[in-house]
Amino acid sequence: MYGRTWKLNGNKSKEIRGYLLRKGGIEESPTNPYELWRIKLKGSTFVYYTSGKLYSTQSEEAEEIWKEIDSLVGDNLDLSKDYFIGFDEVGKGEVFGPIITCGVLIKRDYISQIPSELKTPDTKKSHDFEYWGRILSIINKHISDVFFYAIDLIQPREIDRFNINQLLDLSYTKLIKRLMEGLPLGVEARVVIDDYGVGEGLKKFLEKESKESNFEYIFAIDSEDKFLEVKLASLIAKAHRERILKFLQETYGIPRNLIKGNMSNKKLELFLVNYSHIDSWFIRKSFGNKVKKEKPSFYNLISEEGKFRCFFCGKENNEAFLRNYKFVCPFCDKEMKDLDLAMKYHSGVIKVDKESFEPILEVIKNSHLLDGFGFVFDHALKGYFIYYENIGRILTLDKPPSKYITSRVKGDVVVFSLFRNVDNI
Template sequence: MRGRSWHVSEATLADEIKRYLLDNGGIEQEVKSEPEAWRIRFSDATITYYKKGTLYSTPSNSQDPSVLSAWNHIDTLLGSRYVQPSKDFLIGLDETGKGEIIGHTVLTGVIFPKEIFKEVDLLVGPADTKKRHTFQYWDAIFADLDKFRPQGLDFIFEKIPPWHVDVYNLNKIMDVCYQRILSMFFRKAEISRCRIVLDDYGIGPTLRRFLNFLEKQGAEIVVTQNSEDKYLEVKTASLISKRIREAVLKAINEDEQFQINGLSIGSGNANDSQTAEWVKKWHASGKPWPWFVKRSFSTIRKLEGKVEKTRKITPPIREDILSPQFLEDFSKGKLSIQSLAVACPSCGSVLKSATFAIFDEGSAKKSALKCANPECNQFITDAGITLRYYCGYVIPDSSAIQRSIISNDLSASRFFENFTVILTAVVRKECNGKPKAKKEFDRLREYSSMGRIKLETVGRVEDLPEKLSQTVRDERIVQSCIDYNAILITGDKSMSAFAEGRGIFNIYV
């Protein structure tokens, strides 16, 4: 149980609340500061009314039901601070980190059924998302929220890396990410039973069309300003975004390679004195900026002596290389890996499999997809960023793990940066006891801890039969691709052909 606060608009209501508390065993205490109007000890909670209209209750550490009853009574008098559920499922979208000089921009979508609205309110409502808190603060609330998963709460988050923030106008990326998150939620809930709330950050025409489509299907769409102050589902999404971002910042702060004489990055906000000092000292050291610094921000540019404004471009997310069926499904709230195909702009081939290549470009390593048509074999420009934001999930099989495909790319280039990498039970079982695989798993965990990929392990190895035939093994991996709408990564030609036969887009190395 956490504390609660309310705004009392009329003095008569404050008097009525005070009478209720005293009539039900509360003990009036002496006020402790000039702003306080009255203070009442109620069980092991203290409820204080302030002259400016705020009513605050500390939590009941003993979880006394009478305190919760008092809160419920106050709610009936004052009304909820949040708009009450108007649909069976509540979906909130929110982001954090857009204005911070360090770290990712984190986008989060949350869905939960109306039946747990009150419980989520008690947990999330008192949290102050406008103030700076430690990672432990956000993590404690997140851990409590996670307990609602069996009751239907779920969330999906996406991270936009600093180098995309530096170069691209974020709105289109946000549009695609939010549309994909919503499409994934609609596998759990009917569109017509959902209320969807988000801030108007400058929503583009594609997402607006999608929201209009959802509205015609019966969904309630709310696009407003300061939505987290009015809608619990958005407040919950905001809180999770902050926890995800703070986890990455915590890892960076604790990494000695990113410290200057023991000084770490701090909160990542340019107004934080520790962050400002770290930025100055790092620049003075002559070292190149680490991956997490947003170099387009004015603080960095001033240190570098750059005075002109940065011109950001539209991100090269290319709908023209995605199959029409996939785009049609996507526009109707259906995300399907089986309808995904890539059209080669050079030869026109519609590909269910593309070749992955790491190559030298000047002094730098680059990675890209190539057309699988042997008569073409041309690079498919911007396939990486397009698939990252339209799909975002990959499943490597054991051949990809053994060959360290993902970690080699992350160390040399950034094709798989910020993808969610799913390690299935079948793949983990096949790789068990193999040194190369263990090394790759360790490297992937390291990249995940830095926030450069999102790593998920699914299924239990113990639940698998002792022996799996090749066909069963391949079938299970392909089924996981369908379940998670994930692109298969493989170095096995027969596996690539098998996946292609099942309609699964795959990257062959």
């Protein structure tokens, strides 16, 4: 059991304040300059802040009051739509660990069944790891074909090298395709993306999609305060990132009070000066450095038909070879640099069988070539990968999306091929 938070405008705050007083609430004096009013009711203290947020301390007695506030606040939903799809990311300004992007899909009929504790947590507020563990547990208990999500990892090595907003464009494009692939033809959906500075590539993709579907696309600043679907995407991304940070902190000996920090934190800056690790993959190194970032042109290493392109010999092929921790062209044997990133953002999911799992696990153990990928494998193999999932290097999935990457062993190489599963479309 824990407290609740709502985002209110001025008129709505007056309405809710009046409601609380009519229910027998006792008004108290604000305790600091950031509080506009405080009301004690049903064992909970309701505090409305200058930021526009209303917070209620935990109390089982207050649950009915919370439900009424939920109905008064509303969720900005156009109930003429069949589905609501929201996207958000967390970790963009922090030093440790990956950025996590998330897309969540809700069928209209399920909205009323979403647990109230998932609708109003304040993702900007600091909570302990245990709190986020509870949130993640609640989320996963309610996953079904009418409420589900997909997440993606953008790793520090990518952030240090490439334009971050363009990476977000690619990540969201992948997640949008994944969430939409199973929807019936002709349905109406609202798709809301938190506007981080959405690029032309993603806008063109969505413009094309909108012509072929009954989808409404919205880019909005501070969208998690306005749209339930984005609020849930933010919550899910935050819960997963907090889980990863917990394991990073424990694994790499980072002080708990610094693991969530950014470079404005002087204590963190001093810590990093003196910190060293043989493999510091989890630390972003480009903060404070005015380095011109690359455009993620690696995306063009895979054609629209799903073939791998070699920039050396100019040939395209359905297969790519992995040898000695490098992808090489089957024709000219030259290294296909950054093909891993192209594969990650085109599909990002590798199906592993019992034959290929050992060489792939060796690659994960000894390099970062496959960091950020999702893996699908027999349940009996999951124990071998769980450590790498816990620290945020990979994801594991129960089943592959419609487009995924197959892997098989051929002599001294692992052969990767893009595969389209029509059964999942």
